[in-house]
Amino acid sequence: MIEAEFRGQLGGFALAAEFTAPGEGITALFGPSGCGKTTVLRAIAGLLRLPGSRLSVNGETWQDGRQFRPTHRRAIGYVFQEASLFPHLSVRANLTFGLSRVKGPVRIGEDEVAELLGIAPLFDRPTRMLSGGERQRVAIGRALLSQPELLLMDEPLSALDRFSKDEILPYLERLHAALSIPVLYVSHDIAEVERLADTLVLIEAGRVRAAGPLAEMLADPALPLIHMPQPAAVIDGEVVGRDTKYGLSEVRVPGGVVVVPGDLGPAGLRRRLRIPASDVSLGRHAPLDTTILNALPARIEGAEPAGGHQMTVRLRLGPDGRGAALLARVSLKSWDRLALKPGELVVARLKAVALAEPAPSAALAPPAFAEGRG
Amino acid sequence: MTASPLFDAAMIETILLTLRLAGITTVVLLLVGTPLAWWLARGGGVWKEIVATVVALPIVLPPTVLGFYLLIAMGPHSPLTALLGRQLSFTFTGLVLGSVIYSLPFVVNPIRNAFEAMGPRPMEAAATLRAAPLDAFVSVALPLASPGIMTGAILGFAHTVGEFGVVLMIGGGIPGRTKVLSVTIFDYVETLQWPKAHVLAGGMLAMSFVVILAMMLIERRLNGGRR
Numbered sequence: 001m002i003e004a005e006f007r008g009q010l011g012g013f014a015l016a017a018e019f020t021a022p023g024e025g026i027t028a029l030f031g032p033s034g035c036g037k038t039t040v041l042r043a044i045a046g047l048l049r050l051p052g053s054r055l056s057v058n059g060e061t062w063q064d065g066r067q068f069r070p071t072h073r074r075a076i077g078y079v080f081q082e083a084s085l086f087p088h089l090s091v092r093a094n095l096t097f098g099l100s101r102v103k104g105p106v107r108i109g110e111d112e113v114a115e116l117l118g119i120a121p122l123f124d125r126p127t128r129m130l131s132g133g134e135r136q137r138v139a140i141g142r143a144l145l146s147q148p149e150l151l152l153m154d155e156p157l158s159a160l161d162r163f164s165k166d167e168i169l170p171y172l173e174r175l176h177a178a179l180s181i182p183v184l185y186v187s188h189d190i191a192e193v194e195r196l197a198d199t200l201v202l203i204e205a206g207r208v209r210a211a212g213p214l215a216e217m218l219a220d221p222a223l224p225l226i227h228m229p230q231p232a233a234v235i236d237g238e239v240v241g242r243d244t245k246y247g248l249s250e251v252r253v254p255g256g257v258v259v260v261p262g263d264l265g266p267a268g269l270r271r272r273l274r275i276p277a278s279d280v281s282l283g284r285h286a287p288l289d290t291t292i293l294n295a296l297p298a299r300i301e302g303a304e305p306a307g308g309h310q311m312t313v314r315l316r317l318g319p320d321g322r323g324a325a326l327l328a329r330v331s332l333k334s335w336d337r338l339a340l341k342p343g344e345l346v347v348a349r350l351k352a353v354a355l356a357e358p359a360p361s362a363a364l365a366p367p368a369f370a371e372g373r374g
Numbered sequence: 375m376t377a378s379p380l381f382d383a384a385m386i387e388t389i390l391l392t393l394r395l396a397g398i399t400t401v402v403l404l405l406v407g408t409p410l411a412w413w414l415a416r417g418g419g420v421w422k423e424i425v426a427t428v429v430a431l432p433i434v435l436p437p438t439v440l441g442f443y444l445l446i447a448m449g450p451h452s453p454l455t456a457l458l459g460r461q462l463s464f465t466f467t468g469l470v471l472g473s474v475i476y477s478l479p480f481v482v483n484p485i486r487n488a489f490e491a492m493g494p495r496p497m498e499a500a501a502t503l504r505a506a507p508l509d510a511f512v513s514v515a516l517p518l519a520s521p522g523i524m525t526g527a528i529l530g531f532a533h534t535v536g537e538f539g540v541v542l543m544i545g546g547g548i549p550g551r552t553k554v555l556s557v558t559i560f561d562y563v564e565t566l567q568w569p570k571a572h573v574l575a576g577g578m579l580a581m582s583f584v585v586i587l588a589m590m591l592i593e594r595r596l597n598g599g600r601r
């Protein structure tokens with residue numbers, strides 16, 4: 001559990017950010033550039049000292065009115081926007097820089113990190129011979145090996161090109177699944193947040209606008225996320241079956257079972273689905289003849305004007321309307337013609353369902369062209 | 375006039391004395407100059423600019439002016455002499471002190487530039503990796519600034535070997551104690567021993583060439599080897 005309250009002057013506005021983040025999973029600090037999210041992360045690391053602020057991590061006070069724990073005594077791992085490897089050290093020496101200074105027990109070992117991040121082949125290379133994506137993977141490994149209780153990541157992908165981003169994202173998802181360390185992840189890219197985050201802290205002009213579970217925040221009518229040009233629902237589910245004849249997998253989500261193209265792995269595996277609002281249409285009855293695989297009962301919670309004579313309809317899956325949040329983008333004309341109302345039971349037809357992340361086998365083999373020196 | 379050999383004992387003595395002076399001065403310069411350069415690169419406030427100006431003064435001051443004040447400071451009636459209980463003027467120790475002050479900017483500036491070029495990030499990264507400030511300075515800042523430190527050391531050494539005005543003012547040119555190369559060359563020229571003056575002057579010219587070449591090569595490595 002991370003409890004933070006930071007105050008200070010930040011360029012043109014006052015920083016007054018107060019939030020709590022869970023002691024597990026990935027919490028995204030999300031907001032436009034210059035909103036203060038990096039400042040908050042630096043303050044959590046102790047790289048920036050904001051008097052009059054408070055911070056406690058897992059019950060330990062790191063900063064309050066009387067005390068300020070210096071950065072080197074905070075059990076954090078910090079991944080900067082640029083890898084910031086030490087150029088005078090080899091990859092191996094970079095990786096063990098923090099590890100060799102840890103006084104307590106070692107929970108995350110070199111082999112585990114090398115395996116998780118696929119960096120064993122890089123160990124004996126000089127850092128300048130690494131591509132951008134490789135450098136950032138080594139930087140993440142270096143941070144993990146310093147045995148952090150809290151991993152801080154400051155837009156770790158934003159300095160990378162598209163290919164290197166796609167190379168690293170699967171590794172971040174693996175870390176998420178394999179390690180229990182809580183992560184604070186600063187980003188201004190909603191696509192990254194949708195793939196990685198469990199919890200979202202929305203920051204605007206130095207203040208926390210809202211904080212909560214990602215799936216709820218994406219569908220909250222009071223927040224700007226639902227009003228983005230391409231809103232989407234993110235639903236976490238569990239693989240419950242596969243149909244090898246048709247190459248389909250079944251994923252149980254709160255309020256229903258969704259059929260997803262492709263082999264999503266063995267039953268029991270947790271997978272995240274991303275369903276864009278524009279891929280969901282609504283009807284009063286289950287379709288009789290259709291090529292659409294997924295037609296799920298859902299209850300309407302409300303609807304927001306989306307501009308361009310369209311509406312973004314908020315739904316909850318399941319006949320009882322207690323399942324996962326779902327968004328549907330429908331034309332204003334259809335909305336009026338069907339005269340749908342909040343509370344009404346409808347059938348949501350999903351034109352396309354995709355994993356928020358690519359399938360594991362394809363994702364973990366980085367494409368050859370991503371090896372270029374960047 | 376008898377023909378004397380090109381090399382004699384006095385000449386060797388002078389060369390060894392000069393190398394000893396330059397060597398000791400360089401070590402002292404690095405020990406004093408590196409922390410000073412770090413403070414100038416990282417510290418803040420008005421004091422920083424004032425100290426930086428004082429350190430830079432020997433670049434523009436005529437060596438005789440600096441030498442004159444140093445002579446007074448090391449002379450029989452100065453507070454420094456009272457404090458130490460002995461006079462430093464016309465001693466080897468006095469020469470080391472004068473050389474350190476005279477060559478300080480040539481050592482501090484390249485090291486300060488190297489620390490500034492490094493930026494704050496490496497030290498921040500080291501701190502997030504559990505390195506205490508002194509540990510981070512030794513294991514990250516010093517290695518990263520090593521080309522600048524090398525340049526500073528070479529410049530400080532060469533500059534000390536070549537100084538004349540300050541040395542003459544506070545050292546006087548006592549053989550075996552304060553009579554260094556530059557003073558000896560001046561003596562040879564004054565007493566019309568031009569072949570000996572040629573030997574020493576030519577040697578200095580060659581050394582200076584090597585020093586500047588070495589520095590440029592180091593600089594090229596500094597700029598080209600990293601990203």
